[in-house]
Amino acid sequence: MMSQDLNPRSAPPRSANAVDDELILDAARDLMSTIGIRRTTMADVARTAQVSRATLYRRYPNVQALAAAVTTREFVAALATVGLFDGATGRETVTRTVVHVTSSARAHPLLRRIIELDPEFLLPYLLHRTGRTSRAQLEALTAGIASGQADGSIRQGDARELAAVVLQAAWSSTFTGPVFTESTELLDAQLFDLLDRYLAP
Structure with missing residues (x-):
């Protein structure tokens, strides 16, 4: 499924150690409250939270989690x-x-x-x-x-x-x-x- 490019000019991803988990959860909440869970992808959350997908997957295995x-x-x-x-x-x-x-x-x-x-x-x-x-x-x-x-x-x-x-x-x-x-x-x-x-x- 194509991810939703809601933040095309985002800054480079932060390093894993610099990421506040609340920023990830905030990004996920905002996306899910806007486009729903099914249309939210891990790439969407990573982009919105300005973290790498690898960092995101180390903390959460999937969108459901x-x-x-x-x-x-x-x-x-x-x-x-x-x-x-x-x-x-x-x-x-x-x-x-x-x-x-x-x-x-x-x-x-x-x-x-x-x-x-x-x-x-x-x-x-x-x-x-x-x-x-x-x-x-x-x-x-x-x-x-x-x-x-x-x-x-x-x-x-x-x-x-x-x-x-x-x-x-x-x-x-x-x-x-x-x-x-x-x-x-x-x-x-x-x-x-x-x-x-x-x-x-």
Whole structure:
């Protein structure tokens, strides 16, 4: 497939030791958010990040690995934007955090482009296996739920099992919620209510 020449006058590639991995992930994110995953090539990413293809391949074996690394990084970034909820119980903290990250994911340009152009990229993670992003989400939720159980605001039970149900609800709100309504406020309110009732003692 012909690569997309989006940066024809780029500077010479940097040496391998001088490359910041964030520059590679930024380049991959920008390309994938613009032209989709399938149309993005390793040559595109190398050119946009101004690195050699050899340097790129030493870090990532293919576009799919790059896409997985980008989505994981974007999730971590969304999580980092969650503020502190002073005086909140564990249940409220978990619920508000999940709603915030879910709402951010629905509006994220990369996810919107994946759903529009490359939905098959998501299918293995929805139907067959967990990826790094979902495992990171599950670990964060498990820790938050355990904290809520400790303060009595979340019902008892296996914290990881409860976290898995919460994550499934969040994914449903992210991917299928917009099919049923265009109101982000309604989706956020419904998800908050659903999770709050599910986690309550």
